[in-house]
Amino acid sequence: MFHSNDLLVIGGGGHAKVIIDILAQQKTFTLVGIIDRRDRMGQHLNGIPIIGDDSQLESFFRNGLRNAVIAIGDNQRRADLYEILKKLGFNIVSIAHPSAVIAATVHLSTGAAIMPGAVLNADCMVKENVIINTKASIDHDCRVMEHCHIAPGCTLAGGVSVGAGTLLGAGTTVLPGIDIGAWSIIGAGSVVVSAIPDRVVAYGVPARIIRHLD
Numbered sequence: 001m002f003h004s005n006d007l008l009v010i011g012g013g014g015h016a017k018v019i020i021d022i023l024a025q026q027k028t029f030t031l032v033g034i035i036d037r038r039d040r041m042g043q044h045l046n047g048i049p050i051i052g053d054d055s056q057l058e059s060f061f062r063n064g065l066r067n068a069v070i071a072i073g074d075n076q077r078r079a080d081l082y083e084i085l086k087k088l089g090f091n092i093v094s095i096a097h098p099s100a101v102i103a104a105t106v107h108l109s110t111g112a113a114i115m116p117g118a119v120l121n122a123d124c125m126v127k128e129n130v131i132i133n134t135k136a137s138i139d140h141d142c143r144v145m146e147h148c149h150i151a152p153g154c155t156l157a158g159g160v161s162v163g164a165g166t167l168l169g170a171g172t173t174v175l176p177g178i179d180i181g182a183w184s185i186i187g188a189g190s191v192v193v194s195a196i197p198d199r200v201v202a203y204g205v206p207a208r209i210i211r212h213l214d
């Protein structure tokens with residue numbers, strides 16, 4: 001029923017619009033539809049129809065659809081969908097906009113989304129299901145763990161480490177060699193000058209811990 005280059009887009013919000021635009025220009029895959037909320041079925045995003053919700057993923061796979069791209073900004077939701085798709089056996093596609101600059105020694109894992117104008121410098125490691133968003137700059141030897149979102153315009157100096165599931169808000173700057181924990185949120189426009197633990201909200205210049213997440 002489906003062809004080997006058919007692809008399902010998971011998520012139908014603003015981030016999905018950018019992902020669809022990139023994939024449509026690259027023409028490697030045929031975008032057959034979007035998975036989103038049930039009440040949005042029949043609507044279109046950039047001309048691509050919303051054809052189902054999460055509960056239908058298994059049936060799409062059974063009918064021969066093998067490729068999926070995760071186009072969801074929220075880290076927890078994106079992580080959950082990643083695990084579901086992996087368990088079902090989907091090929092979770094990585095994408096990189098042609099304007100992104102990616103050094104030859106960068107290690108990119110499955111499901112990465114490298115958005116327009118992003119820069120990844122020598123020996124960076126970007127783990128599964130990460131978004132490096134528009135014009136974010138990740139310098140040499142950084143480690144960005146699973147399910148992170150590095151929002152538009154962030155600047156990570158060399159040797160920064162970001163734990164799994166963390167969001168760096170738009171325009172955040174992180175000084176060289178700083179470690180940021182897992183599942184934390186760094187507010188937009190922050191300057192991170194010292195280590196940030198797991199599961200906190202921190203922001204400001206310099207970034208301070210504002211509260212702990214449960």
Ligand SMILES: CC(C)(COP(=O)(O)OP(=O)(O)OC[C@H]1O[C@@H](n2cnc3c(N)ncnc32)[C@H](O)[C@@H]1OP(=O)(O)O)[C@@H](O)C(=O)NCCC(=O)NCCS
Nearest residue numbers: 133151152168169170185186187188189190201203204210
């Ligand atoms: C930090 C953040 C998570 C919200 O945290 P919060 O504690 O729930 O913040 P609130 O909205 O309740 O605001 C609380 C106070 O913090 C301030 N504040 C919020 N975000 C701030 C930030 N990034 N830097 C400095 N101050 C901030 C608010 O102005 C408010 O101040 P007030 O109490 O003096 O009025 C959010 O503001 C943020 O920056 N998110 C990142 C969004 C982003 O870049 N997403 C990527 C999209 S692609």
